[in-house]
Amino acid sequence: MSSFREALLTVVLMAVAGLAGAQGAGKYPGVGRDATPREVAAWDIDVRPDFKGLPAGSGSVARGQEVWEGKCAQCHGVFGESNEVFSPLIGGTSADDVKTGRVARLMDPTAGRTTLMKVASLSTVWDYINRAMPWTAPKSLTTDEVYAVTAFLLNLGGVVPENFTLSDKNMAEVQGRMPNRNGMQTKHAMWPGNEFGGVNKADTANVACMKNCATEPTVASLLPDFARNAHGNLLEQNRTVGPQRGADTSKPEGKTAGASGATAAMAVAQAAPAAKSAAGPDASGADNKAAIALTARHSCTACHGMGNRIVGPAFSEIAKKNAGKADYLAGKIKSGGSGVWGAIPMPPQTLNEVDAKAIAAWLASGAGK
């Protein structure tokens, strides 16, 4: 290689190296830049189980109680016991657990689980209070307040005494008193990789048997009757067309096919075309049944219940508010609207003038009342 070519190559290599050293370098020039130390400090707030990332500071149990009662107790309860808004933080641990590092109550199948019963790593508690609490004003606590609130919780759980001050100097020591510090295991095949000593074999091993596989099935669990409508009317949570309908759970279950709400809904839908001719302008207010059929035909009933709100207000509510205002209502049906009954807008409806007026007249005259 000539010295000229060597020199040229050196220049080229230096240029490449220089570019690589520059911001947003290498393969994708112009993309990304170095973060400044201030930027990294502002965002890199995580604290690891070995306490890497933990800032210096301290807070006493007494100070923690003050902060707690001002900023935390409304959601978590005065003693961290509340189950009203969030699951309880404190409770269910014993002095013995602090010694063994295993929470005995986790063996009790009927026991609820508090945060302190579950968590093994003290860093987790500190980190989450620091990054996400209080719920409505996250990251508003000072570092010392985070130490103080953590100390207060640990005291409630019997991990540290009442006169304790928690700091970056003694966090590792307190970690050795966490009630469930020995309660974790990673012997499972649900982490992709070998970082936790990698078990690769799944813990269940079903086989795809195809014929005469099981004994006669018996139903061991189903929803009790009283919970039938606990999730709302399932008729209104299914599509109104297709091979099946939602069950009308607002009514007791039918004993035979045909008694179900779905079939009733079908009947209404099929009756509608016939009802149309009867529900002309002349029939306004008179033919309650026909008007109801019209609301079903035009799917008004998808959003409006007779006496209950679905997406929009109940027909009875509209009727009460707009007695005698048939023209106004007909206009609203055709052009849509929002803001009268809430934020969810009603889109303009594409039904014909005659039906719109019939429904409006029915509403204006009391919706069958």
Place this chain on the structure above:
Amino acid sequence: MKHQDINSGRVQKAPENFLSKDGIKTVFAESQRGRRDFIRSAFAAATAGAAVPAVFAQGNPVPAEGGDANILTLPDHARGLGQGVATAGYGTPSKFEANIQRRQSPGLTQTTQASVSFAPLQSLFGIVTPSGLHFERHHQGWWDIDPSRHRFMVNGMVKSPKVFTMDEIMRLPSVSRFHFIECGANTAAEWGNVAVPTVQYTHGMISCSEFTGVPLITLLELAGADLKNGKFVLAEGGDGSSMTRTIPMRLILSGEVIVAYGQNGEMLRPENGYPLRLVVPGVQGVSWVKYLRRVEVGDQPYATKDEAIHYMDLQPDGTHRQYTNLQECKSVVTTPSGGQVLLDKGFYNITGLAWSGKGKIKKVDVSVDGGRNWRSARLETPVLSKALSRFNIDWVWDGRPAIIQSRATDDTGFVQPTYKQLRAVRGTRSIYHNNAIQSWLVQENGEIKNVQLS
């Protein structure tokens, strides 16, 4: 016992939580008393009975007047002028589809900001979840973040920490891939007993989208990440909870983990992390950090709140399995399913979804007799790795009770377990990662119930 005092039959508190003690007792008691015997005997009697020749009524009979009014009388839309283009700049579903909504499970949570809404699986087709029906899980409420002000940072064990604007991330070479996202707590309510009525509430914390973004490995390499000693990556959100999770390096190195901004052809929806979220294929949804602001490369796991307090699986011996990430092979029949009513006897298409966090679905078997006999369903294309797969199978309902189940096998050979098998290993208090075979009881009246078999 007074029924109005009891809230059983629906789950209490947060998804990480549990049925109340009283609730569990009540459901057990109810199911062990008359109800269980009633259903068992009804089912046994029906299946033991002599084969009755089924008579199938015509679902759409000719009306007495000699023709269907919907045919004989031309409708308005056949005789008038329709609406113009761009009437809606961003179209919405037909008004007749208003029932198809994502919904909260009553009583599950006390707030809407730390809560979940379930996707209406019973009404969806194919494998893509419409973005507006994608299930939601927020830990501290959702935001609509100005993308021009959003920043993404890479730091930790890197040569030089980097920051990127959205403009820069969207300049990089992108990939587009279909993946499912399933909450680790999907089907959590059902560990001990039946607790909710429909597939929306049993399995609705799953959705599937085409995601577009940049492989995370590209961004780590740009920062000069130490991929030899850096065995773990922390992902952190930019919202109030600044949610954090430890992300498996194996999936990052494989190029599967994506820093995504696109979803189903448009930008992410705000409820799904607009403008930037992590996509961690095969791993439970909590790792798909929304409003992603930072990743950090480190040499130890992070034991974040959602892997050291929640999203841990309690085992019968009182220990918690920590860092359970993968969603194992699972499937469910979406129609016919719980809370629905069959309109009549005759032909039905049984359809459902199957997925595996470890790869592709190899086959799905369907039983209509509670697991005694199985037939292999048709898998519709595409069948993609770590995405939902759609299956279909023919069925003629003869009007007698039937118990419909589906059982998926993935390309590792793993077969979806029964409740019995799952509980034998993990008990009933695990909360997370319930991938048991689901049973739907079709009753003689056509109404379908969520049931569990013994």
